[in-house]
Amino acid sequence: MINDSSSGKFIFVTVLVPTTFGLSLMVARSSNYMISWGLVVLSLITLMMSLTLMFRFFLNLKSYKKNHKKGFRLFSWLVVPLLGILFLGANAEAAYGKSSPVPQISFLLDNGLERTFAKSAPKLAWCQSKFIRNP
Amino acid sequence: MRNPIYNILINFLLPNKGTIQEEIVNIKTKRLVVIVPTYRPTSITVKLVKNLVDFNRDLHLSVLVVDDSSPVSYQTIFDQILKINKSKVTVIHTPTNSLKAGAINFGLSYLEKNRLATDVIFTVDDDIVIKQPTIRLMLFKLFESRRIGAVCSLAKVLNKNVNLLTRLQGLEYNFFNVIRVADNNFIQGPLVMHGMISAFRYKAIKQVGGFRQNHIIEDYEITARLKNIGWYVALSPQAEAFTVVPETISHLWKQRVRWSFGGIQVVLSKNKLTSIIQDVIGHLLFISTVILLGLSFLFTPTPDNFETQKLVVIVSLTSFISSFVFFIYTLNFYREKDWVDMLIRLSFVMELIYSQILTFILLGSYLFYAYTKLRNRLSTKTAKKLGFIDHLFGNLGYSQSWGTR
Numbered sequence A: 001m002i003n004d005s006s007s008g009k010f011i012f013v014t015v016l017v018p019t020t021f022g023l024s025l026m027v028a029r030s031s032n033y034m035i036s037w038g039l040v041v042l043s044l045i046t047l048m049m050s051l052t053l054m055f056r057f058f059l060n061l062k063s064y065k066k067n068h069k070k071g072f073r074l075f076s077w078l079v080v081p082l083l084g085i086l087f088l089g090a091n092a093e094a095a096y097g098k099s100s101p102v103p104q105i106s107f108l109l110d111n112g113l114e115r116t117f118a119k120s121a122p123k124l125a126w127c128q129s130k131f132i133r134n135p
Numbered sequence B: 001m002r003n004p005i006y007n008i009l010i011n012f013l014l015p016n017k018g019t020i021q022e023e024i025v026n027i028k029t030k031r032l033v034v035i036v037p038t039y040r041p042t043s044i045t046v047k048l049v050k051n052l053v054d055f056n057r058d059l060h061l062s063v064l065v066v067d068d069s070s071p072v073s074y075q076t077i078f079d080q081i082l083k084i085n086k087s088k089v090t091v092i093h094t095p096t097n098s099l100k101a102g103a104i105n106f107g108l109s110y111l112e113k114n115r116l117a118t119d120v121i122f123t124v125d126d127d128i129v130i131k132q133p134t135i136r137l138m139l140f141k142l143f144e145s146r147r148i149g150a151v152c153s154l155a156k157v158l159n160k161n162v163n164l165l166t167r168l169q170g171l172e173y174n175f176f177n178v179i180r181v182a183d184n185n186f187i188q189g190p191l192v193m194h195g196m197i198s199a200f201r202y203k204a205i206k207q208v209g210g211f212r213q214n215h216i217i218e219d220y221e222i223t224a225r226l227k228n229i230g231w232y233v234a235l236s237p238q239a240e241a242f243t244v245v246p247e248t249i250s251h252l253w254k255q256r257v258r259w260s261f262g263g264i265q266v267v268l269s270k271n272k273l274t275s276i277i278q279d280v281i282g283h284l285l286f287i288s289t290v291i292l293l294g295l296s297f298l299f300t301p302t303p304d305n306f307e308t309q310k311l312v313v314i315v316s317l318t319s320f321i322s323s324f325v326f327f328i329y330t331l332n333f334y335r336e337k338d339w340v341d342m343l344i345r346l347s348f349v350m351e352l353i354y355s356q357i358l359t360f361i362l363l364g365s366y367l368f369y370a371y372t373k374l375r376n377r378l379s380t381k382t383a384k385k386l387g388f389i390d391h392l393f394g395n396l397g398y399s400q401s402w403g404t405r
Helices: A008-027 A033-101 A105-131 B004-011 B043-055 B072-084 B101-115 B134-142 B164-183 B201-208 B218-228 B247-268 B277-296 B308-334 B339-347 B347-379 B380-385 B387-395
Strands: B031-038 B060-067 B089-093 B122-124 B128-130 B148-157 B195-201 B234-243
Touching: A033 B164, A033 B277, A033 B308, B031 B043, B031 B101, B031 B134, B043 B060, B043 B072, B043 B128, B060 B072, B060 B195, B072 B089, B089 B101, B101 B218, B122 B134, B134 B148, B134 B195, B134 B234, B148 B164, B148 B201, B148 B218, B164 B234, B164 B247, B164 B308, B164 B339, B164 B347, B195 B201, B201 B339, B218 B234, B218 B247, B247 B277, B247 B347, B277 B347, B308 B339, B339 B347
Parallel strands: B031 B060, B031 B122, B060 B089, B148 B234
Antiparallel strands: B122 B195, B128 B234, B148 B195
């Protein structure tokens, strides 16, 4: 038998990431300032863990080198630009505002997600009033 | 000497040099014993023993099959096993059923009693299939450095094409392998030397006193103890072994409940932090996130908090997208994949549902662990009143009396 699913490495890569992603989207609309920062820090640690794992994987890849050279190139072409766009988009908006020269993440968030949340907001408010006690 | 915390932090990005090739060892001079603990063996067990002997004729390898008190009707299979090669294969029988760890320990004490000189012990499950070079590739890795005490193979799924569940497990096992590659030379090596097939230096296994019986997941437990006394462990990235995975939800559920609860037990037992660090990080991140999400419903929302909330979403999205792209990339290492596997991975939904089921199992394990600790502190009378909770956990597969056959 192998029992890695009990281990943290599995949790943060395949369970925590989607969970954080899905739930933080939900919480982001109704949370406290401190909680939001807590989530930012946790998501950042998760991201760093995932990225360092990927990095170590590629460092150790020489043991696979003969069979998988093409794969490495494909990954570089896919991931580097993708991460670049995401980070630049987020940072450029802060620096340049609406006149940012790179694609803006916030544009997507402001338009797509906000509209989705606007629809679900009354339901969420109703759930909160029914089931959750605010101090 | 550098600060150990500094070393660990550096290790997240750079592999340590603890297991770099030190010397060339002639593996043909090493005396090897493969212990095959078995209960109700099948034709796969016979084939496994045959392959072990046939594939390694030029090595000093003998196979010790430990029958863990199988019913008498299985004697014909043991006869078939003995016929393979009487000089290289031995069958012994435990007096009572003692589960996998007990059976391996029985084999170890047999070697000691008979003063059979041994350099390396292989422990294997009785339902696996190996490839021709598996054993020697693992040996090369084991003798790469004097600090390596144990080595495991890649874990692959034999029956992955049976249904959706087995395909999901095939993809999952492939990712386990990827993580093990990443963890080679990370602090003291991968988290678990899996029980499918692992090679141990005889000296190392004796130092830790063999496997611990009555533990739910003995392979993780022994790996942690080896690391506690300074041994490194490693994956042999070209050695392959195939196993049969559960084909129904109920079997998978039981198996994963055992793994996740056993994992928590190992993390909370007295191990060095460096022996279980990957697990500790994962559990802490998971628990912190769950707590924060819970707290967010209790505190009053702060008005005009949109910028911070947006940051949460951006970081989570980046984390999710980078992991997902990496998931897709790891298909490169899944040689057995077909278009259905690729479709499952690309569509993402199936794996998301699968991982959420595992999340529920993990949450259940936390609750069960807390409950058992609380129950042990209660008086017998009060504990009896909580019988219905035992019953509830029992129905969900949580129990303290499992072990690997």
